[in-house]
């Protein structure tokens with residue numbers, strides 16, 4: 276599964292595969308040069324990602340095809356779920372890798388991911404159904420059933436990130452004569468996600484760290500990019516996304532409002548009363564997600580080389596200098612970065628993926644300066660440059676000049692410094708957990724975090740000059756004179772076509788996952804909600820407290836429909852009942868007898884779907 280151009284010869288690869296663990300334990304990663312570490316760690320990181328993706332992933336038994344599990348860790352913490360965000364960021368990294376390697380097995384995995392998302396979009400969950408906010412649900416069980424426990428929901432970056440990951444593959448298909456596949460299979464999924472973004476971008480939600488309810492800088496950057504890229508791909512497919520076009524400038528307007536000119540940083544969150552300084556690495560992740568290899572150093576889209584993003588990197592990095600493992604590291608040198616300094620999760624520690632993000636931002640900045648042929652230092656970025664090159668002054672320095680050479684060399688050293696920190700705290704077997712201790716650097720929290728590995732891969736690719744394709748940032752720099760609170764409601768429709776050309780049609784049988792839709796007509800008063808519970812795990816074993824919520828988004832007086840979709844293996848026989856809950860928590864079960872149903876084992880139009888049509892008794 277490893278990509279062999281990473282190592283010089285197949286023989287080296289073979290030797291490496293069999294000796295990965297022992298060679299690392301004989302020579303700890305921290306004792307080798309950075310180059311050696313990066314070369315050795317890359318195949319480990321790639322394998323680390325693949326091991327966590329169903330259904331073939333070595334560490335994630337039970338995960339459905341294309342489902343990206345956050346970590347194999349099932350206790351302390353339990354990350355054995357698929358998060359829409361983590362999965363999409365991971366897949367974006369894999370698509371970008373596929374564009375370089377053209378590895379056919381990787382392409383199948385990308386298709387499996389997209390198919391899995393088509394199904395997940397239809398899974399009713401505590402955030403709603405497909406058309407009533409359900410796309411903002413943060414995480415699901417790895418068998419695609421909804422997680423119904425309490426959680427920080429909704430999280431509005433997920434649909435945007437999923438659109439961006441899916442569009443990356445759609446663009447490849449369009450460029451290679453497969454626009455029909457992009458239009459028939461991928462666009463319906465992307466359209467749902469874009470509809471979610473245009474409808475909800477101006478409402479608060481939980482941030483990527485799942486703690487703050489407000490407006491997260493990372494989320495609005497992700498939403499903005501999805502709208503710009505989505506509209507461009509729509510045009511390529513002969514379609515339009517008018518709501519993308521109407522909302523994107525307003526999202527961009529809001530992006531600018533999070534800039535603290537006095538502090539020289541982007542607020543990580545606003546519209547939230549969380550007692551924090553607002554300095555956080557969510558903004559650094561935002562700059563790398565917004566990076567466009569064809570853009571200039573634009574502040575408007577927070578390009579990695581923009582004055583604002585560089586100033587922000589300095590201010591945010593400085594906010595972590597108080598960690599014990601950073602003590603004694605001079606100003607202007609890289610340090611271990613966490614999420615934000617007020618963090619208390621696992622006592623608040625640096626993370627691998629936030630530390631590599633700083634390196635990645637700086638490698639992208641170097642790429643842009645190289646392409647445009649100059650570096651401009653202004654009053655906003657001067658403090659950043661002075662830290663790493665004390666004689667820096669404002670001005671424009673062209674490629675070929677001594678100052679340009681000194682500045683880029685200083686930035687490269689600074690960038691490599693962040694990778695060297697990650698190297699120092701990578702354990703002997705190369706595994707990347709979620710965090711490393713702020714006091715002694717030992718790995719903490721979830722082991723083998725998929726996102727840590729994916730973040731390593733994208734930062735390494737940036738260092739190697741393998742740049743992700745442009746998303747259209749050059750055309751997205753004008754800022755409306757007035758920012759307005761807006762929203763546009765688009766269309767949602769089940770994405771049912773997952774018949775990828777060149778692949779055998781899906782077969783249905785006992786054990787295949789069927790999307791079973793429960794339709795029940797139940798007249799309800801305001802504040803009353805309808806749920807379904809039954810005799811199987813998927814229906815919560817008759818537990819009224821955790822019963823599966825149904826959606827009323829298609830409810831009308833003439834058709835009082837409540838509905839929801841649950842994934843159940845073909846051939847499963849079960850009994851069930853609907854439940855009404857009043858706003859005061861009072862529970863009413865349907866009258867006897869129990870209902871019963873057996874999930875079919877044959878496909879309908881090539882799809883593993885079934886529909887129940889009931890009336891509340």
Ligand SMILES: *[C@@H]1O[C@H](CO)[C@@H](O)[C@H](O)[C@H]1NC(C)=O
Nearest residue numbers: 477478479490529758759760
């Ligand atoms: C909605 O947009 C307005 C205008 O930019 C902004 O002031 C407000 O903070 C936004 N609210 C949210 C929750 O995004």
Ligand SMILES: *[C@@H]1O[C@H](CO)[C@@H](O)[C@H](O)[C@H]1NC(C)=O
Nearest residue numbers: 448452453456775776777778
């Ligand atoms: C792309 O088009 C080629 C040629 O028609 C076809 O063989 C292949 O299956 C298509 N692939 C996808 C993913 O659409």
Ligand SMILES: *[C@@H]1O[C@H](CO)[C@@H](O)[C@H](O)[C@H]1NC(C)=O
Nearest residue numbers: 810817850851867868869870
């Ligand atoms: C319905 O199922 C529940 C749980 O198995 C059981 O306790 C109850 O007796 C059943 N009701 C009828 C009428 O069979």
Ligand SMILES: *[C@@H]1O[C@H](CO)[C@@H](O)[C@H](O)[C@H]1NC(C)=O
Nearest residue numbers: 794872879885886887888889
């Ligand atoms: C429910 O209605 C749909 C649409 O009319 C139909 O296809 C399906 O077979 C019905 N389900 C059952 C269990 O009869």
